Amino acid sequence: MLLTQEQDELLKLKNRRFCLQRKIVEAGGEDAAKQVFEKFYAEKALERLKKRVVYFVPKVGVTPLSVEVKEIGYRWATRTSNGRLSFHWKCMMASPKVIDGIVVHELCHLRYRDHTDAFWNEVDKVLPDYAERKAWLRENGAAPDI
Ligand SMILES: [Zn+2]
Structure with missing residues (x-):
């Protein structure tokens, strides 16, 4: 990671490297930097997850009420009974x-x-190789729910 004064964004990826504004660390230390990273991941995650939800909705035949990205503790994702899906921002650390x-x-689960x-x-019908993905999730700290 590079600390810089030469960008408008708080954090951005440049040549596969994170560039964080120096003043964030100077003013707020590690906690402030962590928050900026979480927000960065949450925004990217929401963009990507929404696209994948839209792609799979016709295949599963259900439509969620909403899709959000937030800190949801040790789980990768969760849902409410009325169809609100929440994903952990850490999903961005997983492969597509x-x-x-x-x-x-x-x-x-909505069905x-x-x-x-x-x-x-x-x-299985939608993703016949789900077991492989599940193994990765288990190894990387998913809750038993996945
Ligand atoms: Zn489940």
């Missing part, structure tokens, strides 16, 4: 393939609340 696994898992055979059949 794994992100699709998370999205499909949550969409299938089947519990991990019943019907639920897993639906997941």
Whole structure:
């Protein structure tokens, strides 16, 4: 990571390297820097996750009420019974393939609340190689729900 005074954005990726405005660290230390990173990831994550949700909605046959990205503790994603999906900003650390696994898992939960055979059949139908993605999520600290 590079600390710089020469950019308007608080944080940006340049040549695959993070450039953070120096004054953030000078004024707020590590906590301030962490917040900027979280916000950066949350924005990118929302953009990407919304696209993947739109892509999978017709395949699963459900439409969520809303899609959000936030800090949701140790889980990768969660949902309310009325169809609001929330994803952890850390999803951005996963590969696109794994992100699709998370999205499909949550969409299938809008049809089947519990991990019943019907639920897993639906997941399998949309992503036949879901098990591979699930293994990655387990190794990288997903909650048992995934
Ligand atoms: Zn689940």
